[in-house]
Amino acid sequence: MYGQMSTQRRDRGRSGPLAGVRVVAVEQFGAGPWGTVQLADLGADVIKVEDPTTGGDVGRYVPPYQQDEDSLFFEALNRGKRSVSLDLRTAAGREVLQRLVAVSDAVYSNLRGDRPAKLGLTYDALRGHNPRIVCCSLSGFGQTGPRAAEGAYDYVIQGMAGWMSLTGGPDAPPTKSGLSLVDFCGGYVAALALLAGVWRARATGEGGDCDISLLETALALTNYVGTWAATAGYRPQRLADSAHPSIVPFQNLPTADGWIVVACAKEHLWAALCDAIGEPALSTDERFSGFAAREANRETLVAHLRGVFARRTTDEWIEALSARGVPCGPVRDIAGALQDEQVAARGVVMEVEHPRLGTVRHVASPLRLDGRPPAVAPAPARGEHTREVLAELCGLDEQTIDALAGEGAFGDGRVA
Numbered sequence: 355m356y357g358q359m360s361t362q363r364r365d366r367g368r369s370g371p372l373a374g375v376r377v378v379a380v381e382q383f384g385a386g387p388w389g390t391v392q393l394a395d396l397g398a399d400v401i402k403v404e405d406p407t408t409g410g411d412v413g414r415y416v417p418p419y420q421q422d423e424d425s426l427f428f429e430a431l432n433r434g435k436r437s438v439s440l441d442l443r444t445a446a447g448r449e450v451l452q453r454l455v456a457v458s459d460a461v462y463s464n465l466r467g468d469r470p471a472k473l474g475l476t477y478d479a480l481r482g483h484n485p486r487i488v489c490c491s492l493s494g495f496g497q498t499g500p501r502a503a504e505g506a507y508d509y510v511i512q513g514m515a516g517w518m519s520l521t522g523g524p525d526a527p528p529t530k531s532g533l534s535l536v537d538f539c540g541g542y543v544a545a546l547a548l549l550a551g552v553w554r555a556r557a558t559g560e561g562g563d564c565d566i567s568l569l570e571t572a573l574a575l576t577n578y579v580g581t582w583a584a585t586a587g588y589r590p591q592r593l594a595d596s597a598h599p600s601i602v603p604f605q606n607l608p609t610a611d612g613w614i615v616v617a618c619a620k621e622h623l624w625a626a627l628c629d630a631i632g633e634p635a636l637s638t639d640e641r642f643s644g645f646a647a648r649e650a651n652r653e654t655l656v657a658h659l660r661g662v663f664a665r666r667t668t669d670e671w672i673e674a675l676s677a678r679g680v681p682c683g684p685v686r687d688i689a690g691a692l693q694d695e696q697v698a699a700r701g702v703v704m705e706v707e708h709p710r711l712g713t714v715r716h717v718a719s720p721l722r723l724d725g726r727p728p729a730v731a732p733a734p735a736r737g738e739h740t741r742e743v744l745a746e747l748c749g750l751d752e753q754t755i756d757a758l759a760g761e762g763a764f765g766d767g768r769v770a
Contacts, residue, residue: 370397386464389541394434406765439737446761467502488551496567515572613685
């Protein structure tokens with residue numbers, strides 16, 4: 355064991371509720387970096403290990419907004435982290451990893467399920483260097499089972515987990531979500547599991563493994579629909595206008611100049627909507643009185659509402675519905691969403707100065723403690739902090755670092 359971590363350690367220059375938590379992240383692309391950027395936003399010291407033989411994280415090269423080894427894709431997923439170049443295939447690279455493990459809380463990876471064991475990123479492999487280390491693996495299918503050695507991407511899992519069967523219009527082909535929600539949710543789940551492991555390790559002195567899969571995350575997110583299917587053989591049908599499968603009206607409706615989303619998830623909201631459209635008697639019509647009646651007569655009711663809502667603009671309907679407490683909102687594109695007055699009031703869009711990309715405007719973390727989003731730093735250059743981290747955390751001098759470089763720890767023998 356190279357050293358013993360103090361549970362009261364505060365990292366130099368870091369603030370936030372997770373200051374004092376250190377994570378070594380063997381990660382790339384989307385799901386993995388999304389999980390650790392949540393931790394970095396909250397003050398954790400995330401040391402990103404990048405493979406120098408492959409040019410580092412592939413996210414650095416994702417278009418359209420990309421130049422050299424920087425991209426807005428990478429920036430959004432890696433802000434506030436430190437980068438170390440490390441070739442884990444070499445004995446010297448593994449030695450450096452072990453030194454980092456000795457002064458860290460967790461090792462996090464998003465590799466194929468069979469890779470952590472092969473690269474020595476499991477608790478059994480690392481406990482001798484730090485018995486409190488938490489080894490969190492996020493993979494497509496988990497570390498066991500017949501598909502453990504297979505890679506997976508968000509799109510593939512959305513299809514396998516049934517999400518595409520739920521998305522899109524009734525006559526459309528199976529459709530993915532417009533966002534990489536499996537990746538993002540997998541990152542959130544892995545971050546939560548990692549923190550639970552660290553909490554336990556600090557209480558008991560013993561770390562362990564976290565085995566998180568994208569497939570299981572996606573299936574868990576089917577939630578009540580999954581329970582319906584598993585218990586009663588439920589097979590959902592895709593509905594027009596993004597309608598809710600059982601609550602009516604709870605969907606998009608076209609207006610005179612666009613679209614509006616309305617959500618009448620309670621009886622009093624249905625009555626309020628009827629008042630807003632000037633037809634209070636509609637709420638007591640036996641065809642539409644109660645959830646079951648409205649669902650049974652969905653086609654008739656929605657056809658009527660479509661005609662009504664087409665007579666006025668989206669803003670006019672929002673004013674009328676909001677005045678009566680009916681949840682509603684305009685259907686916007688992303689740029690429009692970021693210009694909402696509520697978004698401005700809450701400081702959701704923040705600016706970070708990047709040494710190569712200039713001013714980058716980020717969507718702030720929704721994880722607010724003390725009522726404000728956390729401040730962040732720009733994403734690192736590849737290997738930017740190698741010497742800094744090894745000197746600061748591992749106590750290595752320049753001569754030792756140079757010797758490790760000569761042994762291939764950092765790939766090409768050079769180190770920032």
